[in-house]
Amino acid sequence: MAVSRLDLDAYLSNLLKVDQFNDYCPNGLQIEGSLTIERIVTGVTASQRLIDEAIAHNAQAILVHHGYFWKGENQAIAGIKRSRIATLLEHDINLFAYHLPLDAHETLGNNVQLANELGWNISGNLPKSLALYGRVDGMETGATLQRKLSEALDYDVQHIGEQNDEIETVAWCTGAAQDELERAIDAGVDAFVSGEISERTVHLALESGVHYFAAGHHATERGGVRALGAHLAQQFNVDVQFIDLPIPV
Template identity: 45%
Template sequence: MSISRTELVQAFDGLLQPDRFKDYGPNGLQVEGKAHIARIVSGVTASRALIEAAIAARADAIFVHHGLFWRGQDGRVAGWMKQRLQLLLAHDINLLAYHLPLDAHPEYGNNAQLGRVLGLAADARFGEQDLGWAAPAAFDSGQALADHVAQALGRRVTLVEGGAQPIRRVAWCTGGAQGYFEPAVATGADAFITGEISEPQAHLAREMGVSFIAAGHHATERYGAPATAGHVAAALGLEHEFIEIDNPG
């Protein structure tokens, strides 16, 4: 079974509602390919490795969180950009990318799916565009929470422990959301989980008594794309495959 490109874009737009967000780049169809789609490959980032794997998988469309185009980037089609575009165009593959809309979706988005993986049931949203999530928790310490996150994600994490108190409330926002730390603290969180940590957050964590866990940008954002693309593919009767491209960042 196949559907038109227009139907596929409408399905993703209807689910993720990109017009609600002020974002860093275009959401939706970024590269136009064949007019009809039967097979979707999802991944985190539109890297050359993912595009090559999608070609090998005979994909008609690729669905990602991190697309090719970002506000303020060099607009020249050369080097790595030329190589990625050349592959997509030569094989007539559609590229669809959704950034903040994929972070925010209440069921299939990155934050919702990270909460599912970690066993956290969110009861509040916070921060700019309500992208941050918070939930009650029961961990004896920041280290106990960090161990839980590491086990759930299958990788080492960076912990800056804020104090010796138990963790009764956890806030999180996937990816490069270290700027959400102070809004998370304002919600009453005892710990904050995101993908990355910048230099100031280590000092803030110690001074504010709130633990900070950096679990990896890719690692915290690898669940939303397959959940969303899998849901849409099932609803439309399409084939879907998630392809993991390892990334330690």
């Protein structure tokens, strides 16, 4: 079966409520390719490696969380950016990218998918934030939660805090959301989980007593695009292949 580029673009824009977000990049179709799409490759980031995988799979579309044309970057189509875009155009491959809309989606989003993977109970969002908060499944300590995150995400999770402290409540936001720790502190949760960590994050965690878990930017953001791809495969009866290309951050 196949879906048209126009229908897929419209469906995803509506499903992910793209118009509700003021993002750092355009959400939706970023590079136009074939009008007819029979095979889609999904991944976290539209790197050259992922593009090469899409070519190998004879895909007409790539769907990612991290695409191109970020605010503040050099706008020139040169160097690595030129090479990536030239490859997509040469092979008539569409590039669809969804950043904040895919973090926030109530069933397919990165944050919800992380909770599902760990069995956390969601209470809601932290104030003025995409971050979610809730309760862990049962009782955890710093050590057991670090281990469960590492096993679930296949990533060496960093933990800031006492290993034997009990953890009942947790807030989380995937990717580079370490500065949401301040909102987690204000909310009074026991722990905060994100993808990345910064030098300032360590001090905030230690001085506040809120445990911090850095679980990997890539590792925490595989869930959304993988779930979205599975949804599209069922919705349109097209071939969707998730390609995982792990990186150490």
